[in-house]
Amino acid sequence: MTIHSSKRARSEDQKVKRQAEILAAARDLIEELGFDGVTMNALARRANLAKGTLYLYVRSKEELFLLLFVEALEDLVGRFENEHELSAHPADLADYLTDLSQNTPLFLPLFARLVAVIETNVADEPLFTAKRSMLAKFERFAVHLAKLMHLDPDRAGLVARTLMNVLQGAAQFDLTANRDPEGLPDDMREAFAINEFTRNFRPAVELILGAVASD
Amino acid sequence: MTIHSSKRARSEDQKVKRQAEILAAARDLIEELGFDGVTMNALARRANLAKGTLYLYVRSKEELFLLLFVEALEDLVGRFENEHELSAHPADLADYLTDLSQNTPLFLPLFARLVAVIETNVADEPLFTAKRSMLAKFERFAVHLAKLMHLDPDRAGLVARTLMNVLQGAAQFDLTANRDPEGLPDDMREAFAINEFTRNFRPAVELILGAVASD
Amino acid sequence: MTIHSSKRARSEDQKVKRQAEILAAARDLIEELGFDGVTMNALARRANLAKGTLYLYVRSKEELFLLLFVEALEDLVGRFENEHELSAHPADLADYLTDLSQNTPLFLPLFARLVAVIETNVADEPLFTAKRSMLAKFERFAVHLAKLMHLDPDRAGLVARTLMNVLQGAAQFDLTANRDPEGLPDDMREAFAINEFTRNFRPAVELILGAVASD
Amino acid sequence: MTIHSSKRARSEDQKVKRQAEILAAARDLIEELGFDGVTMNALARRANLAKGTLYLYVRSKEELFLLLFVEALEDLVGRFENEHELSAHPADLADYLTDLSQNTPLFLPLFARLVAVIETNVADEPLFTAKRSMLAKFERFAVHLAKLMHLDPDRAGLVARTLMNVLQGAAQFDLTANRDPEGLPDDMREAFAINEFTRNFRPAVELILGAVASD
DNA sequence: TATGAATGAGAATTCATTCAT
DNA sequence: GATGAATGAATTCTCATTCAT
Numbered sequence: 001m002t003i004h005s006s007k008r009a010r011s012e013d014q015k016v017k018r019q020a021e022i023l024a025a026a027r028d029l030i031e032e033l034g035f036d037g038v039t040m041n042a043l044a045r046r047a048n049l050a051k052g053t054l055y056l057y058v059r060s061k062e063e064l065f066l067l068l069f070v071e072a073l074e075d076l077v078g079r080f081e082n083e084h085e086l087s088a089h090p091a092d093l094a095d096y097l098t099d100l101s102q103n104t105p106l107f108l109p110l111f112a113r114l115v116a117v118i119e120t121n122v123a124d125e126p127l128f129t130a131k132r133s134m135l136a137k138f139e140r141f142a143v144h145l146a147k148l149m150h151l152d153p154d155r156a157g158l159v160a161r162t163l164m165n166v167l168q169g170a171a172q173f174d175l176t177a178n179r180d181p182e183g184l185p186d187d188m189r190e191a192f193a194i195n196e197f198t199r200n201f202r203p204a205v206e207l208i209l210g211a212v213a214s215d
Numbered sequence: 216m217t218i219h220s221s222k223r224a225r226s227e228d229q230k231v232k233r234q235a236e237i238l239a240a241a242r243d244l245i246e247e248l249g250f251d252g253v254t255m256n257a258l259a260r261r262a263n264l265a266k267g268t269l270y271l272y273v274r275s276k277e278e279l280f281l282l283l284f285v286e287a288l289e290d291l292v293g294r295f296e297n298e299h300e301l302s303a304h305p306a307d308l309a310d311y312l313t314d315l316s317q318n319t320p321l322f323l324p325l326f327a328r329l330v331a332v333i334e335t336n337v338a339d340e341p342l343f344t345a346k347r348s349m350l351a352k353f354e355r356f357a358v359h360l361a362k363l364m365h366l367d368p369d370r371a372g373l374v375a376r377t378l379m380n381v382l383q384g385a386a387q388f389d390l391t392a393n394r395d396p397e398g399l400p401d402d403m404r405e406a407f408a409i410n411e412f413t414r415n416f417r418p419a420v421e422l423i424l425g426a427v428a429s430d
Numbered sequence: 431m432t433i434h435s436s437k438r439a440r441s442e443d444q445k446v447k448r449q450a451e452i453l454a455a456a457r458d459l460i461e462e463l464g465f466d467g468v469t470m471n472a473l474a475r476r477a478n479l480a481k482g483t484l485y486l487y488v489r490s491k492e493e494l495f496l497l498l499f500v501e502a503l504e505d506l507v508g509r510f511e512n513e514h515e516l517s518a519h520p521a522d523l524a525d526y527l528t529d530l531s532q533n534t535p536l537f538l539p540l541f542a543r544l545v546a547v548i549e550t551n552v553a554d555e556p557l558f559t560a561k562r563s564m565l566a567k568f569e570r571f572a573v574h575l576a577k578l579m580h581l582d583p584d585r586a587g588l589v590a591r592t593l594m595n596v597l598q599g600a601a602q603f604d605l606t607a608n609r610d611p612e613g614l615p616d617d618m619r620e621a622f623a624i625n626e627f628t629r630n631f632r633p634a635v636e637l638i639l640g641a642v643a644s645d
Numbered sequence: 646m647t648i649h650s651s652k653r654a655r656s657e658d659q660k661v662k663r664q665a666e667i668l669a670a671a672r673d674l675i676e677e678l679g680f681d682g683v684t685m686n687a688l689a690r691r692a693n694l695a696k697g698t699l700y701l702y703v704r705s706k707e708e709l710f711l712l713l714f715v716e717a718l719e720d721l722v723g724r725f726e727n728e729h730e731l732s733a734h735p736a737d738l739a740d741y742l743t744d745l746s747q748n749t750p751l752f753l754p755l756f757a758r759l760v761a762v763i764e765t766n767v768a769d770e771p772l773f774t775a776k777r778s779m780l781a782k783f784e785r786f787a788v789h790l791a792k793l794m795h796l797d798p799d800r801a802g803l804v805a806r807t808l809m810n811v812l813q814g815a816a817q818f819d820l821t822a823n824r825d826p827e828g829l830p831d832d833m834r835e836a837f838a839i840n841e842f843t844r845n846f847r848p849a850v851e852l853i854l855g856a857v858a859s860d
Numbered sequence: 861t862a863t864g865a866a867t868g869a870g871a872a873t874t875c876a877t878t879c880a881t
Numbered sequence: 882g883a884t885g886a887a888t889g890a891a892t893t894c895t896c897a898t899t900c901a902t
Contacts, residue, residue: 040897050863052899061897115390116331131406162419166377168384175330191346204377211426223880223886230886255872265888270873470876480884482878491876545820546761561836592849596807598814605760621776634807641856653865653901660865684892695867700894 019057022047023071026064030106035113062121066130069110069118070137076104077137081144088149090209098202101167108197112171138164155212162208170200234272237262238286241279242321250328253279277336281345284325284333285352291319292352296359303364305424313417316382323412327386353379370427377423385415449487452477453501456494460536465543492551496560499540499548500567506534507567511574518579520639528632531597538627542601568594585642592638600631664702667692668716671709672751680758683709707766711775714755714763715782721749722782726789733794735854743847746812753842757816783809800857807853815845 025047029038040061044051058064079100086096101107110118119127138160146156177195184192193199224233240262244253255276259266273279294315301311316322325333334342353375361371392410399407408414455477459468470491474481488494509530516526531537540548549557568590576586607625614622623629654663670692674683685706689696703709724745731741746752755763764772783805791801822840829837838844 039895044864051865051897052863053861055898056861112331115387116327119391128400128403131403135406158418158422161415162381162422165381165384165388165415165419168387169380169382170384172330172383172387173380176334185343188343188346191350200376200380203373204380207373207377207426208423211422225881225884225886233886254870259889266872267874267889268887271886276872469874474885481876481886482884483882485877486882542761545817546757549821558830558833561833565836588848588852591845592811592852595811595814595818595845595849598817599810599812600814602760602813602817603810606764615773618773618776621780630806630810633803634810637803637807637856638853641852655863655865655902663865685894686892689868696893697868697895698866701865706893 015057019067022049022054022057023064023068026068027106030109035109059123059126060121062118063123063126065110065113065118066122066126068106069114070130070133072104072107072110073134073137076100076107077141077144079104080141086148088213090206090213093148093209094202094205097163097205098198101171101201102197108171108174111168112175114168149209149213151212159208159212163205166201166204166208170197170204173197173200230272234282237264237269237272238279238283241283245321245324250324274338274341275336277333278338278341280325280328280333281337281341283321284329285345285348287319287322287325288349288352291315291322292356292359294319295356301363303428305421305428308363308424309417309420312378312420313413316386316416317412323386323389326383327390329383364424364428366427374423374427378420381416381419381423385412385419388412388415445487449497452479452484452487453494453498456498457536460539465539489553489556490551492548493553493556495540495543495548496552496556498536499544500560500563502534502537502540503564503567506530506537507571507574509534511570516578518643520636520643523578523639524632524635527593527635528628531601531631532627538601538604541598542605544598579639579643581642589638589642593635596631596634596638600627600634603627603630660702664712667694667699667702668709668713671713675751675754680754704768704771705766707763708768708771710755710758710763711767711771713751714759715775715778717749717752717755718779718782721745721752722786722789724749725786731793733858735851735858738793738854739847739850742808742850743843746816746846747842753816753819756813757820759813794854794858796857804853804857808850811846811849811853815842815849818842818845 022043026038026043029042029046033042038061040051040054043064044054047054058067083096086093122130142153142156142160145151145160146153149156149159151159173195174197177192177197179192181189181192224230237258241253241258244257244261248257253276255266255269258279259269262269273282295312298311301308337345357368357371357375360366360375361368364371364374366374388410389412392407392412394407396404396407452473456468456473459472459476463472468491470481470484473494474484477484488497513526516523552560572583572586572590575581575590576583579586579589581589603625604627607622607627609622611619611622654660667688671683671688674687674691678687683706685696685699688709689699692699703712725742728741731738767775787798787801787805790796790805791798794801794804796804818840819842822837822842824837826834826837
């Protein structure tokens with residue numbers, strides 16, 4: 001049970017803190033009940049706030065998810081940027097990026113919902129803000145990738161963009177991959193399993209990086 | 216307004232035709248009103264059938280979409296298989312595959328909804344049937360790709376799978392790309408535009424195919 | 431799987447036989463799936479007939495239940511009439527009647543649905559026919575009871591009518607009595623159990639018969 | 646048209662009042678249109694509330710009926726308990742109980758639906774609560790009956806339980822008793838009339854009470 | 861600021877019965 | 882007589898968001 005800092009959030013500081021508390025409560029809720037478990041009711045209860053209060057800090061449920069995704073993306077990109085010793089070998093980098101994506105909490109499921117669920121239902125203003133922020137982070141990713149692999153910016157941009165598409169696709173397929181194999185026909189068991197993120201993403205990344213590694 | 220062939224579909228043939236009519240009506244509706252416009256009510260009206268009759272041919276709305284997707288996939292793969300003269304040059308093949316995806320009616324938007332919307336909400340039995348069919352088609356795609364590019368099966372499988380992920384990602388991003396630029400801030404105009412299918416997919420495919428083309 | 435006598439039922443005899451087959455299929459279905467499992471679709475399948483054919487022998491689903499009940503009632507009353515050696519002692523007779531009611535297949539659950547479900551939804555003509563038949567059977571029951579207990583007709587009628595009311599009530603309560611005790615709070619376990627037919631009916635009958643036994 | 650007290654029910658008091666208003670609107674509706682006329686739509690309209698608001702006060706339509714029945718039962722039992730001067734003579738008490746049952750608004754039709762319609766379709770938690778409350782009221786009825794008739798508790802329990810079964814049966818039969826005799830065949834006219842509550846219940850009660858009155 | 865009561869749109873599905881063949 | 886395709890009525894309940902207090 002998240003306890004919030006104080007009953008009234010007056011200063012800008014307190015507002016930011018309160019919003020962070022709400023995001024944390026949302027993360028809790030997603031972890032515990034999945035995305036469908038996140039109702040504004042449940043969120044309010046979890047955050048120890050009234051339903052109406054939520055809307056003082058977040059304009060809609062989708063904006064909430066969007067904020068969550070932006071944070072996850074920052075988390076992922078930030079960690080990537082701090083890795084200066086990474087092997088530029090395609091296989092190694094593929095391993096690293098696969099792990100990074102999977103180990104960034106909520107990154108994959110949020111990314112999978114980014115376009116169809118989140119962007120589609122969010123108001124313009126927060127969407128624009130988020131998009132700018134996301135594009136900047138993506139750019140930082142591309143820059144760091146360029147540095148690691150000694151690529152010229154254009155080439156790195158192309159690779160980064162390709163990776164982003166694969167990542168989105170793999171995140172998407174992963175959505176239904178983790179089905180309880182219990183009771184599945186044998187061929188279906190495998191049919192679901194091959195959709196797992198790792199099995200899609202890692203080899204694809206290796207292939208893509210391999211295409212430019214020797215440059 | 217689709218008028219159906221006869222009042223009662225008694226023969227197996229007529230039943231197949233009637234289901235096809237229903238799918239056609241659904242395609243109409245999607246084109247005209249978008250996916251949200253497809254309600255069972257509207258569909259019944261459009262197909263000139265009673266609501267209950269729909270359920271004799273389709274067990275749920277999601278199964279309907281699934282059937283539609285399987286058809287679109289068959290359409291795409293079938294056309295690909297029939298292209299024996301294709302240039303194996305990455306850039307050319309990238310062009311071709313981009314066009315093919317875009318010119319297969321409803322393929323992209325259905326693919327974008329395949330996992331999160333369709334698979335998630337369809338009953339097991341039709342899902343399994345569809346999955347088997349989809350996997351077979353995917354395999355045919357990989358085989359033909361192998362032939363075109365003179366790749367060994369494993370390599371072709373990897374490439375095909377990678378392309379499938381990119382395609383899914385690009386289809387996803389394309390969902391919100393086509394926003395009326397009117398009234399958008401300049402940077403947002405571009406931010407939406409770069410999500411367009413072609414701009415994501417084509418270069419990625421070229422890059423990926425380039426990685427294996429010289430083999 | 432009930433196989434019906436012949437594809438076409440021409441003579442009156444064959445018609446009667448065909449209807450009996452349908453009733454038998456219905457009994458099967460109820461036993462197997464409960465009353466909610468009896469859909470006209472399932473019934474047709476079980477009886478190896480087309481849905482439409484059902485309606486040549488039974489005017490509605492409720493009429494079917496009504497016919498079933500009349501048969502069960504005949505079964506019960508007939509068996510009662512054939513018992514000439516019954517002890518007229520209230521406790522013994524209570525035991526006997528309790529067993530009789532429970533051992534007449536489908537009697538209790540059909541009786542419980544007789545008024546609210548069946549009579550309410552059946553057309554007048556079959557209803558009237560059934561009512562006449564039911565009243566006659568009830569009368570036979572009263573007459574036999576009078577004989578057994580050496581009661582004058584009026585008194586026997588009163589007792590019989592009272593028993594019928596108790597029987598209806600007990601059949602009603604029995605509807606929800608047999609709930610899986612697993613997971614029930616202790617007090618609820620008992621709260622459901624006391625609604626069991628035997629626990630309601632037997633003592634009530636003994637009390638009622640005791641009121642007139644010494645006459 | 647029920648107008649409710651205030652726009653927003655903030656205090657606990659107001660909430661209780663609002664629920665009472667909803668129940669009252671339901672009673673109105675039943676009286677006017679019968680039980681089938683009670684749709685959540687109609688109820689919302691009648692109560693001058695939005696549909697969703699109903700669900701803040703009542704978890705389902707069946708819970709609504711259950712609440713209504715519990716109130717009616719309280720009404721009946723409460724009035725019974727306050728009668729200290731009642732004649733303990735079986736005929737008098739039978740008259741009284743018959744009148745009491747009939748004069749408690751909605752008691753009979755709700756009781757007739759209690760098991761098959763209401764209990765069957767209500768969620769566990771409200772069902773358990775209601776059952777506890779109903780059992781307690783039944784117990785109070787038995788206790789008061791014991792006092793009136795100078796019965797020992799066990800005997801009174803048996804009588805009370807028997808009466809409850811008869812009452813349930815008679816309520817059941819009463820469901821179809823009040824048919825417009827116009828156009829009915831003569832024998833059917835009587836066949837329906839004998840199902841009237843009074844004709845079933847009163848003599849049965851007298852018989853039952855007679856069995857223990859002289860103790 | 862905070863609260864939480866009130867709002868209301870929105871759509872899928874079943875199944876008894878009919879009737880064209 | 883038999884078939885089974887077609888019909889279509891009918892109603893619940895959820896939950897994001899708002900706004901009176």
